[in-house]
Each structure stands twice: as C-alpha cells, then as structure tokens.
Amino acid sequence: xxxxxxxxxxxxxxxxxxxxxxxxxxxxxxxxxxxxxxxxxxxxxxxxxxxxxxxxxxxxxxxxxxxxxxxxxxxxxxxxxxxxxxxxxxxxxxxxxxxxxxxxxxxxxxxxxxxxxxxxxxxxxxxxxxxxxxxxxxxxxxxxxxxxxxxxxxxxxxxxxxxxxxxxxxxxxxxxxxxxxxxxxxxxxxxxxxxxxxxxxxxxxxxxxxxxxxxxxxxxxxxxxxxxxxxxxxxxxxxxxxxxxxxxxxxxxxxx
Numbered sequence: 001x002x003x004x005x006x007x008x009x010x011x012x013x014x015x016x017x018x019x020x021x022x023x024x025x026x027x028x029x030x031x032x033x034x035x036x037x038x039x040x041x042x043x044x045x046x047x048x049x050x051x052x053x054x055x056x057x058x059x060x061x062x063x064x065x066x067x068x069x070x071x072x073x074x075x076x077x078x079x080x081x082x083x084x085x086x087x088x089x090x091x092x093x094x095x096x097x098x099x100x101x102x103x104x105x106x107x108x109x110x111x112x113x114x115x116x117x118x119x120x121x122x123x124x125x126x127x128x129x130x131x132x133x134x135x136x137x138x139x140x141x142x143x144x145x146x147x148x149x150x151x152x153x154x155x156x157x158x159x160x161x162x163x164x165x166x167x168x169x170x171x172x173x174x175x176x177x178x179x180x181x182x183x184x185x186x187x188x189x190x191x192x193x194x195x196x197x198x199x200x201x202x203x204x205x206x207x208x209x210x211x212x213x214x215x216x217x218x219x220x221x222x223x224x225x226x227x228x229x230x231x232x233x234x235x236x237x238x239x240x241x242x243x244x245x246x247x248x249x250x251x252x253x254x255x256x
C-alpha cells in the first residue's frame with residue numbers, strides 16, 4: 001500500500017512539479033524553481049481559491065476584466081474583498097484604458113487576468129499586457145493570471161504570459177490546467193507557478209484554513225487532493241507533448 005497509493009504531498013508530487021517547471025521554461029522561457037514555486041491543485045478552480053484566499057484581505061479591491069468566468073466575483077465577495085469590474089469593448093474586446101485606470105484606488109490589491117479569455121476567446125496582445133503590467137507596477141499590486149487556455153489558440157495568434165514581461169516575475173501568479181490543455185477535465189489537476197515569497201508560501205499556508213468552508217459550500221470534490229494516479233498521468237502528458245498531441249488529434253478525428 002506504499003508509494004503511489006497514498007495521498008500525494010501537499011504541494012504535489014515532485015516529479016509533476018518538475019514537469020510543470022520544465023513546461024514553463026520550454027514554452028515561455030520562464031525559469032521556475034519547482035521546489036518552492038510550483039503548487040499542484042485540485043483543478044484550476046481550486047488554484048483560483050488558493051490565490052484569492054492567500055493574497056486577499058477583507059476590504060481589498062480586485063480589478064476584474066469582464067465578461068469574466070463566473071467563479072471570480074462570488075469568491076472574491078465571499079472573502080470580504082470588493083470586485084471592481086472593467087468591461088472590455090466589443091467587438092474586438094479591447095482594453096478601455098481610461099476606465100481601467102479609474103478602477104484603481106489605494107485599496108487595490110489584485111488584478112485578475114484571463115488570457116486566452118473565457119467566454120470571449122480574446123488573446124491579449126503584448127501591447128495590452130504591457131499596459132496592464134505598467135498599472136500593476138505603478139500601484140504595487142499582484143496579478144493572478146488564469147491561463148488555463150494557454151495552448152488553445154489558432155492561426156498566428158500567440159499566447160504571451162504576463163509573467164514574462166519586465167518587472168512582472170515577482171508579482172504574477174500563473175494558473176494552468178491539465179484538464180483544459182489535454183482535454184481531461186474529469187481528472188481535476190491544475191497548477192500554480194509564482195514567486196516563492198510571498199504568494200506561493202501564503203497560499204500553501206492558508207490552504208487548510210478554508211478547506212472546511214469549501215466542503216460545506218461545494219462538496220468534497222473541489223478540495224480533495226488530486227490522486228497520485230492523476231498526477232502520474234498528467235506527468236506523462238507534460239513530459240511527452242508530441243505523443244500527447246497525436247493522441248488528442250486522433251481523438252477529434254484530425255491529422256497531425
């Protein structure tokens with residue numbers, strides 16, 4: 001009954017955390033210390049809870065770009081923080097610069113950035129990311145980057161992690177999802193990469209504090225540790241991307 005039949009470590013199996021760090025370096029050139037800067041979660045939704053619970057205090061304000069994934073605002077409010085929505089401008093879903101600047105105040109603690117974006121499909125450009133980065137640095141705030149659709153782009157469109165921009169490495173937390181990337185949402189494996197202190201350390205320290213609350217509201221699934229078997233399967237996908245791509249194409253009746 002030893003080995004992979006027991007709960008994985010709180011931060012995730014070491015081999016999987018190493019694979020997440022290797023993925024970030026291979027795809028984006030981001031140098032990540034897997035020992036202290038990678039946290040495996042029960043899906044990306046738990047990763048969002050980790051980020052919000054670990055970084056927000058009562059009364060903090062959070063800039064949200066809308067239309068937005070419907071989990072963000074309710075969780076932020078439940079924690080006693082205040083969403084400050086800024087609606088993108090259709091049909092291209094461009095950033096409204098003046099409205100975005102006006103959304104910041106002395107109480108702003110965080111920006112939530114979802115790119116590629118659910119539900120619009122928008123992928124933020126380097127110029128738009130640079131504008132957001134400038135605001136984050138000017139107001140000394142964290143940015144939680146929900147990048148679960150990072151590999152679902154089409155044509156010449158390129159996903160650029162905000163973490164790669166100058167000055168953003170130490171104030172950005174990046175969320176990825178094996179479920180979205182590999183079409184295995186039922187396995188519920190997500191991951192966070194971010195600076196070792198304070199964000200990742202704070203999120204880990206507070207994890208157990210809110211587990212009971214989440215179970216009362218959502219049931220056990222959102223707070224269970226991902227199973228070791230799921231860790232190992234995601235590890236295989238991350239470390240053999242070419243084989244994984246062929247499997248996914250075949251599943252959808254496409255050719256490489």
